[in-house]
Amino acid sequence: MSTTLLDRAPAVSTDQRTSLIGLTRKEIAERLQSDLGLAEKEARMRARQIWGWIYNIGATEFSAMTNIAKAMREKLEDWYTIPRAEIVERKVSRDGTRKYLLRFAPGVEAEAVFIPGVGRSGALCVSSQVGCTLNCTFCHTGTQALVRNLTAEEIVAQVLVCKDDIEEWPSGKDERQLSNIVFMGMGEPLYNLDGVAQAIDIISDGEGISISRRRITVSTSGVVNQMHDLGERTEAMLAISLHATNDELRDVLVPINKKWNIEALLDACRNYPGTSNSRRITFEYVMLKGVNDSDAEAKELVRLLKGIPAKINLIPFNPWPGSEYECSDWDRIEAFAEIVNRAGYASPIRTPRGRDVGAACGQLKTESVKRRASELRAEALYGDGQLPE
Template sequence: MRIEQVWQWIYHRGLRDFSEMTNLAKDLRTRLADQFMLERPEVVERQISADGTRKYLLRVAGGGEIETVYIPEADRGTLCVSSQIGCTLTCSFCHTGTQRLVRNLTAAEIVGQILVARDDLGDWNRSGPEKRLISNVVLMGMGEPLYNFEAVRDAMRIAMDGAGLALSRRRITLSTSGVVPEIARVGEEIGCLLAISFHATTDPVRDQLVPINRKWNIAALLDACRAYPRLSNSERITF
């Protein structure tokens, strides 16, 4: 019971101070504050464009920096989150590919990007996806999500929890460059929508643009897509 109350304060109301959780006993609030921290990634820089798009440079534990972007549209508000500091892949069109991989983000740091954006947008205590400023999340920021699968999975389970952030799984999209062995797990263990960073229709071209294609070529990638557990007319893969 107490766990559910704390969970709702953190993920439904966005509180950052145990002392403000007024439906908990005072001594429990004190013990929680003594033993735990409610931290967010630090906002190093925020840029706001004329159309309302917001780009955040965030600093996480150890001093590493990541980017998160909020994109408002007429019928939705999409938050693009990162899964790694840097990246091991060297996709020719991606700036992150020019950086070395520093480390994987933790589940808390991935969820923390959503919390930071909600703080900045004043997006707490809103009911219904049509009223939320952040209605969708896409894992299309820095890093390859499937090379940090467990943390991404755990973070998205928190995001989808009905007592917390309560995002529908159909409002979460994971984009991968094509880590074939992990694709089925997205459908089985997360259940969100899937996008493939394809960029070419022939292996020679894709080998240059998305070098992971040399390990898992287009035929192998398409086979994995055809076998995707949640593939249906209503849940199509985006290319």
């Protein structure tokens, strides 16, 4: 394991310019019209140029945009920024997994994890919130109180940081290291649907980062009333954090089940836009010793998913300090998988990645929670950790 630990003092930005990261091409064009007085046609052309430099080439300075006249580049520099998120800490696992702790504002930190050798090439697990409200009892992230939603800019920033780190610019390389995006990091993506949807629009744009929507997966613990909108707005692949086959147990493991039970959740899955045998829903099932790993539960899982185009990811539980659960024994996981496989469902057992750097599924929790986020913000702004009278 290697670790790069940077200065942990919260940074305070005094830059009043507008960041272009996280804006759509249309929004950038509108800014150029209103701020710089460009005509609509020129604004659209300039927005397309800027977009290509930011998301295809990976430019971090307007001075690098050599197909734009120098005078225009100077105006862009006066009005806008194309910043990168601050990397507070970077850890590299023995298996090549990379975990980034990123700071977006004082007291606002989240983690992203790059996992090589997943999907076609590699997957980046991004966060959609700082902290979480769901309190899933097996998940370390759930023990961190929600600070706030991440903006589209902050979600896209996680992708840019990763692409910088793995040196994958321009975006149009045939042999990519980063081919998949999974919204399986900190937070519940469907409680931040606007930010997630706009980030997906940017990440999937064919003239920029250009990751296909079919290679973008959004995982939800079961926010049923937002699932159809997710499909309509993003066309993203859907993953469901299921983890139990009856409401009594799921009420404990995934408390949102008390609001939308398994029946309601599966009905929403059956109606998810675009679902088919070629666009199957992934059901995630963490294997907890003596809790949800019996043969009977494997058979019930098969019964519940009947008629839903699905695959089932069996996830060995990743331990974290203070957890009351243990991972199922390997032979028990394999026996569970065999029952599911015999029923015709693909049920890969997810190999734990990045455990040694706390980057495995369910382990993400930022160091910023050692003190309240409000205290961090106050200290950064006023020096003594106290708000002014």
